[in-house]
Amino acid sequence: MKVFKNFINGAWVEPSTGAYFENRNPADVNDVVGKFPLSNAEDVNRAVVSAKRGFDLWKRVPAPQRGDILRKVGDLMVSRKEEIADAMTREMGKPLTETRGDVQEGIDTAYYAAAEGRRLFGHTVPSELRNKWAMSYRRPIGVAGLICPFNFPMAIPTWKMFPALVCGNSVIFKPAEDVPHTGTLLVEILLEAGLPPEVIQLVHGTGEEVGAPLVEHPDVPLISFTGSTATGSLVGATCGRMHKRLSLEMGGKNAQIVLDDADLDLALEGALWGAFGTTGQRCTATSRLILQKGIHDNFLGMLVERVKAMKLGDGRKSGTDIGPLINDDARRKVEHYVDVGQADGADLLCGGRRPSESGLDDGYFYEPTIFARVEPTHRIAFEEIFGPVLSVIRVSTPEEAFQVNNSVKYGLSSSLYTRDVNVSFRALQELDNGITYINAPTIGAEAHLPFGGVKQTGNGHREGGWEVYEFYSETKVGYVDYSGVLQRAQIDTYLGTPD
Numbered sequence: 001m002k003v004f005k006n007f008i009n010g011a012w013v014e015p016s017t018g019a020y021f022e023n024r025n026p027a028d029v030n031d032v033v034g035k036f037p038l039s040n041a042e043d044v045n046r047a048v049v050s051a052k053r054g055f056d057l058w059k060r061v062p063a064p065q066r067g068d069i070l071r072k073v074g075d076l077m078v079s080r081k082e083e084i085a086d087a088m089t090r091e092m093g094k095p096l097t098e099t100r101g102d103v104q105e106g107i108d109t110a111y112y113a114a115a116e117g118r119r120l121f122g123h124t125v126p127s128e129l130r131n132k133w134a135m136s137y138r139r140p141i142g143v144a145g146l147i148c149p150f151n152f153p154m155a156i157p158t159w160k161m162f163p164a165l166v167c168g169n170s171v172i173f174k175p176a177e178d179v180p181h182t183g184t185l186l187v188e189i190l191l192e193a194g195l196p197p198e199v200i201q202l203v204h205g206t207g208e209e210v211g212a213p214l215v216e217h218p219d220v221p222l223i224s225f226t227g228s229t230a231t232g233s234l235v236g237a238t239c240g241r242m243h244k245r246l247s248l249e250m251g252g253k254n255a256q257i258v259l260d261d262a263d264l265d266l267a268l269e270g271a272l273w274g275a276f277g278t279t280g281q282r283c284t285a286t287s288r289l290i291l292q293k294g295i296h297d298n299f300l301g302m303l304v305e306r307v308k309a310m311k312l313g314d315g316r317k318s319g320t321d322i323g324p325l326i327n328d329d330a331r332r333k334v335e336h337y338v339d340v341g342q343a344d345g346a347d348l349l350c351g352g353r354r355p356s357e358s359g360l361d362d363g364y365f366y367e368p369t370i371f372a373r374v375e376p377t378h379r380i381a382f383e384e385i386f387g388p389v390l391s392v393i394r395v396s397t398p399e400e401a402f403q404v405n406n407s408v409k410y411g412l413s414s415s416l417y418t419r420d421v422n423v424s425f426r427a428l429q430e431l432d433n434g435i436t437y438i439n440a441p442t443i444g445a446e447a448h449l450p451f452g453g454v455k456q457t458g459n460g461h462r463e464g465g466w467e468v469y470e471f472y473s474e475t476k477v478g479y480v481d482y483s484g485v486l487q488r489a490q491i492d493t494y495l496g497t498p499d
């Protein structure tokens with residue numbers, strides 16, 4: 001069995017604990033990908049010491065040169081796209097079409113970052129005094145601790161890592177314990193592209209033994225976390241106490257709204273992809289379907305027929321629509337919510353059980369599940385399930401649909417299907433989400449636009465696009481007074497003084 005290592009202090013090294021965990025294929029648990037380090041705070045401490053040296057060197061490299069390395073990273077990802085997608089499906093489960101898209105998002109993020117190395121704009125503004133310049137510019141911050149979830153094993157680490165690096169920070173990367181192989185491939189590519197070794201550190205292990213010590217380390221001033229709202233609260237409490245800069249991207253309970261005038265065939269494709277793509281394990285997955293009463297019964301009939309025909313299986317086999325859940329805990333959580341939905345009185349229309357077909361017994365598979373007659377007060381209408389379960393809610397008017405959409409504590413994405421341009425723009429204004437799609441599903445973020453949610457989904461920062469570069473850099477202001485006399489701001493500002 002292949003044994004993988006951490007990358008600390010410029011070398012591939014064993015964990016200080018000497019302990020490892022097994023990474024298994026969720027579609028067939030007999031297939032072991034390899035053993036990965038079960039590291040602890042000692043490994044984190046070593047990584048921080050080295051990353052501080054890496055930061056000292058890297059912050060002096062001109063940003064356009066930093067960007068050039070990211071361009072090479074993008075080129076290498078292009079040449080290894082198929083191999084990475086295959087490795088990702090093997091450890092994460094989603095079909096190859098999706099893992100190819102996950103790698104492509106990393107490639108897009110690399111090329112965007114490469115170009116950003118030539119921008120990183122500050123401002124030059126007129127001073128209120130004569131013969132004086134006033135400007136703002138960006139400085140790197142230090143060692144960035146990046147804590148990632150399992151569902152986008154390549155895209156999410158690159159959303160964090162590439163802007164952090166272009167801004168001149170060094171990075172400690174903690175991948176989710178279910179997807180350590182893809183994280184390892186990413187670090188290999190960064191090194192092959194010429195990133196100075198101490199600028200990147202890779203520490204494998206659990207959230208408690210590696211994630212928490214990284215967040216608590218006093219020499220890591222910057223934390224970017226994507227994961228559940230519960231874990232994000234723990235991370236946020238520590239960062240608040242230690243005055244750290246923190247970006248949180250957390251849970252969602254996203255809704256697709258279909259109004260009576262919608263193109264139903266189009267809305268159907270959107271609902272299938274939004275709810276059951278990635279086995280419902282996307283932060284932007286459609287987990288609520290809000291249907292206006294005129295099309296409710298007809299649309300539900302169309303949907304159930306298509307969902308019953310979806311094919312569960314190994315994501316590396318052609319013809320598979322839906323892969324397994326990530327692990328047994330995730331499947332048990334789905335089973336729990338199916339029980340809760342039934343106990344609350346919702347109608348189970350399809351799914352609601354493990355598949356009975358042969359060949360799926362050794363994976364964490366679960367049938368795509370639809371509940372109808374869900375009330376906004378039912379738990380399956382407002383709690384994140386993170387699996388292939390769709391809750392259907394019936395409404396009378398667009399306004400009621402907006403109100404139901406906004407009634408949950410999360411606010412990542414929403415989607416509206418209608419042919420009415422006025423209602424579309426009203427929705428963009430009224431829906432309390434970071435992203436709203438019109439006539440497209442709740443998923444489909446592009447790398448060059450800001451990504452993130454409102455309310456309990458985030459803490460106001462964004463990943464992707466230009467805004468994330470502000471998170472990974474500190475604004476500094478410089479004044480240059482070339483008058484040769486003391487000029488006092490706010491005091492010597494009257495006309496005629498001095499020349």
Ligand code: NAD
Nearest residue numbers: 148149150176206207211212227228231249250251252283
């Ligand atoms: P998770 O919270 O269980 O784990 C995320 C990461 O945090 C993992 O690397 C884990 O090891 C680490 N971690 C766990 N405990 C920790 C602690 N005490 N201190 C520091 N780190 C710790 O989440 P997950 O199951 O990997 O991912 C699913 C969740 O992520 C869902 O809630 C989903 O909505 C969310 N998500 C959000 C976005 C977004 O952009 N909003 C994107 C993807 C996933």
